[in-house]
Amino acid sequence: MSTVTTNGITLDLDDIQAGALYERPSPYVGVYLLLRIRDRADGRDLVRRLHRLANPAGSADTPDNTSITVAFTYHGLKALGVPQESLDSFVPEFREGMAARAAILGDTGESSPEHWEEPLGSSDVHVAVVVLSSDAAQLREAAEKARQAHAQLPGIDLIWRQDCYQLATGRTSFGFKDGIGQPSVEGTGRPSMNPRQQPLKAGEIILGYPDETGELPPMPTPDVLGRNGTYVVFRKLHTKVAAYRSYLRAKAADRADEDLLGAKMVGRWQSGAPLALAPETDDPELGADPRRNNDFTFADDPRGFKCPVGSHARRANPRDALDEDGSVDVRLHRMIRRGTSYGPILPDDVTEDDGADRGIIFVFAGAHLKRQFEFVKTQWLNDGIFIGAPLESDPLVGARQDPGSFTIAQRPIRRRLQDMPPFVITRGGEYCFAPSLSALRWLAELDT
Amino acid sequence: MTTQDDGAATQPGLMVGPTSEFSLFFRVKPDQGQSLRAALLDLQNTPGYRPGDYGMAIKTIHEARFVLFDEDTRLAFITSFDGPWDAYMEDFFTSGPTIALFDLIFQHVEGYEGLPDVAAVKAFVLGAEQTAAAYARNYGGTVKEIRKAQRVADAFQQVLDHPQAAEALEHPALQPLLDEAAD
Known part of the structure; x- marks a missing residue:
């Protein structure tokens, strides 16, 4: 049995899905599949098959880091016949789902669920399967196994598919290296990339363990269903890359100023180098060094002269x-957090919208959807x-219906960018629950 | 703003602009009125809480008051907080010295089991909350903005005290400041 004990916490890594806990390989390719369960018996058969494919966190990494992660929406658990008492727990x-939370989340106007890509946000979305690999051939093989798991079952429909990738540079459609700054978690055996931050209590990410408040996170019943599971959020976010570049060009004095404004908005240079450590110019070596690019705090810069207090990285x-x-x-x-890219990268220097759909599949894993x-x-x-x-x-990434502003602290006079349009539009998403492997078995064996 | 929690709860606390009201009502334990008054006096004398200190542990509340009423059998705690306070409930109990200060006061009211059971304290506080029937404010802005505005106003007065202030404010870019300079 694979367990790691940290500060008295022993995580049952053989029971936790790897995709819920660990970073993905980089670079990688992947595919998101959404399935609808029309027949309960086929649904349980599907879960049985997916259980055989899902990777526990405790298993040794394959050379290509291929992994399959399985998660369910509230409607998916209902379709499998999970008892109402359990659903209510x-x-x-999670029970309401992301679309019902749209007004709270700022998914209004162009981002509102009525404009979402079908079937996102509908009660048809039941099962999410994520296949990731650092190798395209391995991805195809794993995706084929996942396809066989559902395609042989007439009561299961594949209702959505989204290919995604992460470039070797780690950069997303806006051109910035992403995925830096992940917390480490007690009991996972993975070291923190930020020596200034203690690993998070396991219960911040995985249900069934004490969290930062010293309490157990609220956990659905029965115990076998909730323990070692985690909530997963995915959002398809369309990025208006041409509008973003045009905006910077209009506001900047020259190309170097464009780079600086972009970095001030993000809190990092495109290379990933944090403004807190490289406030004046980009430092690609720093950006590429995982031991240094997350090793900083903001206490020495309360007014945000180096890294604006309203920049993306400092907010997040x-x-x-x-x-x-x-x-x-x-x-x-x-x-x-896992930001993964979809759609073609807009070639450098293009500032005209080419009409292509591109952006980020944002993925969250954690024990507390609300907080x-x-x-x-x-x-x-x-x-x-x-x-x-x-x-x-x-x-x-802020939701705004009206053009916004952004303040950059600098001496002698602060700079303020005005009339800033939204650069990200929500195309849809779901709140899911990624259960443990034993919970997958429990779901497959339901006899309701 | 409301949430749809199976027919439960509208979001607790009314908001005006960025600020929400937060009011708690407790019953004082029998014969503890006098000791509670003493505990509140101790709080009042804590650095940061003395009149004129303007240095409460929570930097995002505008003001706070404890009111004993009904012959010291009831206690109210009433404040205004920047942001929707329910989003920050768990933070209150794990960050800063606030919970230790409150612990000394809550010991004198009914239903309080005491630390270290943070979940019980949270449930106890939420159980005492009453959303206002009406709430109005006379200025907009967060505590952080007000403090910045005070620093800017003080700086402006220093500028006006300079012998060449009138001349310096003649530049067209400074017209909005000149408009505020006459009184």
């Missing part, structure tokens, strides 16, 4: 920037109350 946000992970407020504990608002994903989205990305700028939202 899930947290309300304020580190120690809010420690003096006395009202927020940033460790309650961490998460496992992790929803808190960060609503309080830190969509709002600016916490930094004393209620009218500003995240310059890159």
Whole structure:
């Protein structure tokens, strides 16, 4: 049995799905599949087959890091015949689903569920299967196994498929290296890339273990269904790359200024080098060095002269920037994040929209939908109350119906970007639950 | 803003602009009125909480008051908080010195089991919350914005005290400041 003990916490890694806990390989290719269960018996057969394919966190990595992760929506668990008492024991946000939370999440206007890509946000979405691999051939093989698992079952429909990838550079459609700054988790045996931050309590990510408050996260019943599971959020986010580049070009004095404005908005240079450590110019060596590119805090820069207080990276992970407020504990608002790209990269220097759909599949894994994903989205990305700028939202990913502004602290006079349109549109998403392997067996063997 | 929690709860606390009201009502334990008054006096004398200190542990509340009423058998705690306070409930109990200060006061009211059971404390506090029937504010802005505005206003007065202030404010870019300079 594979377990790692840290600070007295022993995680049952043989029971936890690897995809819920670990970073993906980089670079990689992947595919997201959404399935609908029309026949309960076929649904349980599907779960039985997927159980054989899902990777436990404790298994040795394959050379190509190929993994299959399985998760269910509320409607999916219902379609499998999970008893109502058990369905009712899930947290309300999961039971409602992402589309019902749209107004809270800022998914309004162009991002509202009525404009979402079908079938996202509908009660037809039951099962999510994610296949990732660092090798395209291995991905095809694993995806074929996943396809066979559902294609031989007439009561199962494949209703959505999304290919995704991460480039070798780690850069997403906006051109910035992503995926830096992940928290480490007690009991996983994976070291932290930020020596300044203690690993998170396991219960922040996996159900059934104490979290940062010292309590067990709310867990659905029965125990076998909830323990070692985690909530997973995925969102398909269309990125308006041409509009973003045009905006920067219009506001910047020259190309170097464009790079600087982009870095100020993100909080990092395109290479991934953090402004906190490289405030003046990009430092690609720093950006590429995982031992250094996450090794910083904001305490020495309270006014944001190096890294603006409203920049994306500082909003999404304020580190120690809010420690003096006395009202927020940033460790309650961490998460496992996986941004993966979809669609063709817009060639460098193109500022005309080519009409292609491109963007990010954002994935969250954590034990608390409300105080992790929803808190960060609503309080830190969509709002600016916490930094004393209620009218500003995240310059890159913030939801805004009206053009916004972004303040860059600099001497002698602050710079303020005005008339900033939204650069990200929500195409849809779901709240899912990635159960443990023993819960997958329990689901397959339901006899309701 | 409301949430749809199976017919439960509208979001607790009314908001005006970025600020929400937060009011708690407790019953004082029998014969503890006097000791509670003493505990509140101790709080009042804590650095940061003394009148004029303007240095409460929570930097995102505008003001706070404890009111004993009904012959010291009831206690109210009433404040205004930047942001929707229910989003921050768990943070209150794991960050900063706030919970230790409150612990000394809550010991005198009914239903309080005490630390270290944070979940029980949270349930106890939420159980005492009453959403206002009406809430109005006379200025917009968060505490962080107000503090910035005060620093800017002080700086402006220093500028006006300079012998060449009138001349310096003649530049067209400074017209909005000149408009505020006459009184």
